Amino acid sequence: MLTWKSLTDMAQVDTIREEESYHVPCLIFKHSTRCSISTTAKARLERTWQLAPHHVHTYYLDLLNHRPISNHIVETFGVQHESPQVLLIIKGECVYDESHNAISANDILTEVQQNN
Numbered sequence: 547m548l549t550w551k552s553l554t555d556m557a558q559v560d561t562i563r564e565e566e567s568y569h570v571p572c573l574i575f576k577h578s579t580r581c582s583i584s585t586t587a588k589a590r591l592e593r594t595w596q597l598a599p600h601h602v603h604t605y606y607l608d609l610l611n612h613r614p615i616s617n618h619i620v621e622t623f624g625v626q627h628e629s630p631q632v633l634l635i636i637k638g639e640c641v642y643d644e645s646h647n648a649i650s651a652n653d654i655l656t657e658v659q660q661n662n
Contacts, residue, residue: 548595550575550606556618558605563622566603567635571658574605576616576631584630587649591632594651602634602658636661 553559553574562572575591578584609616609629620627623635628645634657635641642657644650 547599548592548604549599550604553605553607553615554612556615559615559618559622562603562605562635563638567639568637570600570603571662572603572605572635573654574607574619574633574635576607576609576619576627576629576633578609578629580610581629583646587630587646591649591651596651596655597658602654634658634661 559574562574566572575588577588607615607619616627619625619633623633623640623643625631625633625640625643628643630649631643631645632649632654633640633643634654636658641661642654644653
């Protein structure tokens with residue numbers, strides 16, 4: 547089951563990078579609530595998710611309400627902004643990022659297994 551934690555503060559991104567991702571992989575889903583592609587990608591990810599909450603912490607970023615946090619993610623992890631987009635953070639590094647219809651729960655699972 548996928549349980550989202552809301553990303554609402556830039557300090558959360560720093561905590562993910564500096565602390566949390568060293569204990570458990572962290573997934574950030576950047577979502578535009580007005581975009582049908584983003585809604586579809588989120589629903590597909592939720593439907594096909596296989597990892598328990600204690601295996602991966604999952605964060606949800608509402609881009610329309612928190613664009614500065616998205617910009618901070620771009621700067622922190624050195625990825626290009628996309629929407630929708632997922633980033634998998636392990637040991638302070640973004641080991642996987644994907645966007646749009648290429649977002650895949652199976653690919654995320656593979657990355658978690660290979661990088662843990």
